[in-house]
């Protein structure tokens with residue numbers, strides 16, 4: 093039998109994701125390295141939502157973005173091409189490039205979050221026990237508690253004095269700094285601990301941080317070690333024990349982000365979830381050339397890891413209020429109907445991380461519908477748990493549009509669910525924004541060890557997230 097000729101488009105019938113490194117040119121590989129270098133710089137300085145916010149403001153200002161609240165005060169209108177940002181309490185940030193079309197046509201939004209799982213200090217944290225000063229904690233977000241013991245930890249955050257003065261704290265990042273630590277039980281005496289489940293082995297109240305052990309030289313003091321720590325804090329920051337009452341202090345891994353793998357194809361860092369997508373969105377906005385057709389908006393949100401509640405979370409009216417201000421600044425005839433149309437007509441990439449298929453844990457994933465490392469940015473049509481519960485489930489029509497613009501702009505992308513059906517689940521801010529009737533789909537970087545002190549992400553995936561967000565922001569919906 094005669095051998096049939098290979099069709100011109102090989103595998104045109106079948107679909108299979110490919111390793112992105114096999115699909116990009118040497119010139120693009122260079123760009124991929126540049127993007128990752130810039131990301132390493134950002135993530136290294138952004139260990140809390142406040143720091144991620146402040147570093148983003150530095151980048152925005154350097155690129156000519158100005159504070160939108162100045163316009164809100166003066167009433168000075170915005171025109172196409174204008175670049176502004178709007179901060180909420182120094183935690184949530186919105187950055188905007190005003191497009192050619194009126195706001196009523198909708199915006200193109202890339203929404204990520206910059207809060208990451210961590211361990212917060214309680215409001216009355218400091219105590220002494222057995223000659224040690226300890227800091228009592230309350231963890232934030234979904235952590236596997238056993239991962240946070242015995243590793244070097246840093247203390248970041250703020251004290252706010254009753255007079256309004258804010259004192260920034262950062263201990264454990266400078267090579268000359270001391271670090272903090274949470275202890276674990278030695279294996280020799282862990283017979284009972286070994287019998288517990290992983291979730292019970294380290295209880296929530298067992299995550300107290302060792303802060304010191306030198307007693308104060310002052311006479312007549314009761315808890316001398318605790319007193320000594322208070323004196324040190326007082327000397328360095330001018331704070332007293334009562335100032336913990338109005339503080340937000342976060343315990344985070346002290347390690348710096350690093351290139352990982354013998355081939356340097358990955359980045360190991362604290363807080364990829366979700367600073368990796370938030371930053372990639374921000375970088376795409378910064379690199380946007382010319383005036384986009386639709387107003388481009390990038391969100392760096394707080395509180396996603398605890399359900400987006402609170403004044404700086406997306407479950408609040410924060411976004412809607414900011415959108416109203418923006419609409420008011422770009423038109424002479426503000427109306428609620430126009431606002432509703434603007435929100436309804438907006439499109440959004442919910443820029444959050446997803447789980448990668450991990451060969452160490454194949455049983456929880458369904459391989460054909462899981463994201464693979466460095467196979468591109470992951471588009472997730474629906475998240476949720478069990479029967480897609482809690483998912484916003486993007487439409488096939490919107491998926492088709494994203495597919496078209498990603499393919500058009502050479503974005504290497506893949507699709508992936510968060511694990512096997514009935515294995516667990518998760519969510520993002522997608523459903524909160526979908527409340528307005530806008531088209532939303534999850535799109536972000538796949539991770540290994542999500543929510544661990546150090547998470548692993550692929551460089552090509554980070555680059556493709558940036559490239560995908562850029563393709564989306566500049567898209568004219570044609």
Ligand code: MN
Pocket residue numbers: 205365366396444445
């Ligand atoms: Mn996330």
Ligand code: MN
Pocket residue numbers: 365397543
């Ligand atoms: Mn998360």
